[in-house]
Amino acid sequence: EADIYQTPRYLVIGTGKKITLECSQTMGHDKMYWYQQDPGMELHLIHYSYGVNSTEKGDLSSESTVSRIRTEHFPLTLESARPSHTSQYLCASSDWTESYGYTFGSGTRLTVV
Amino acid sequence: DQQVKQNSPSLSVQEGRISILNCDYTNSMFDYFLWYKKYPAEGPTFLISISSIKDKNEDGRFTVFLNKSAKHLSLHIVPSQPGDSAVYFCAARELGAQKLVFGQGTRLTINP
Numbered sequence: 001e002a003d004i005y006q007t008p009r010y011l012v013i014g015t016g017k018k019i020t021l022e023c024s025q026t027m028g029h030d031k032m033y034w035y036q037q038d039p040g041m042e043l044h045l046i047h048y049s050y051g052v053n054s055t056e057k058g059d060l061s062s063e064s065t066v067s068r069i070r071t072e073h074f075p076l077t078l079e080s081a082r083p084s085h086t087s088q089y090l091c092a093s094s095d096w097t098e099s100y101g102y103t104f105g106s107g108t109r110l111t112v113v
Numbered sequence: 114d115q116q117v118k119q120n121s122p123s124l125s126v127q128e129g130r131i132s133i134l135n136c137d138y139t140n141s142m143f144d145y146f147l148w149y150k151k152y153p154a155e156g157p158t159f160l161i162s163i164s165s166i167k168d169k170n171e172d173g174r175f176t177v178f179l180n181k182s183a184k185h186l187s188l189h190i191v192p193s194q195p196g197d198s199a200v201y202f203c204a205a206r207e208l209g210a211q212k213l214v215f216g217q218g219t220r221l222t223i224n225p
Binding site for chain 1: 115117122145147149154155156157158159162204206211212213214215216217218
C-alpha cells in the first residue's frame with residue numbers, strides 16, 4: 001500500500017545530541033516537505049525538495065538540515081539538539097496531480113530535555 | 114506576516130448541528146485552497162479542496178465555500194458527528210507554487 005512513514009513517532013533526547021528524523025514514501029512522489037508545528041500554531045515549512053539532490057530552506061528558519069539522495073527518502077538532521085527544538089515535525093509528499101495536495105506522515109513528536 | 118488566518122482557535126458544536134469553520138487569507142495569488150483534519154499524535158489528512166475558479170465544492174457532509182472578493186473561505190460540516198472532533202487546518206497554494214501555506218488551525222469539539 002502506498003504511504004508515507006515517519007520514525008520515530010516519539011523521541012525524548014538530551015541537549016547536545018545529534019538526531020535524525022526519518023521520512024520515507026512509497027508513492028514515487030518527486031516533492032517532499034518538512035513542516036514544524038507547535039500546539040495551537042500553524043504548520044511552518046522548514047525544508048522542501050522537488051527531486052533527488054534538490055533541497056531548499058522553507059519560510060521558517062531552522063537549524064536542521066535535510067538530504068535527498070533517493071526519491072523515497074527525505075531525512076531531517078539536527079546536529080546538536082536544544083530545548084527550543086521541542087516540537088512536532090511533519091513530513092509530507094506530493095506530485096500535485098491529485099486534488100488532495102499533500103500526503104502527510106504521522107509525525108515525530110520531539111522533546112529535548 | 115501570516116497569509117492564512119484562522120481566527121477561531123476553538124469551536125464547540127452539538128452533535129447533529131452544523132459546524133462552520135472560517136479561514137481568511139491575504140495573498141491574492143492563492144489559486145487553490147484545501148482543508149485538512151488532524152487528530153492528536155497523527156499527521157493531517159485531506160478533507161476537501163476548492164479551486165479559485167469555483168465558489169463552492171461539496172463532498173458528502175462537507176462543503177467548502179470560497180468568497181474571493183472577501184478573501185474568505187469556510188468549511189461547513191452537516192450534520193456534525195462525534196468523530197469530527199479534531200483540529201482543522203486551512204491551507205492555500207500560490208499560483209505556480211508547489212507548496213502550501215497553513216493557518217493555525219481550529220479545534221472543533223462535537224458534544225453529544
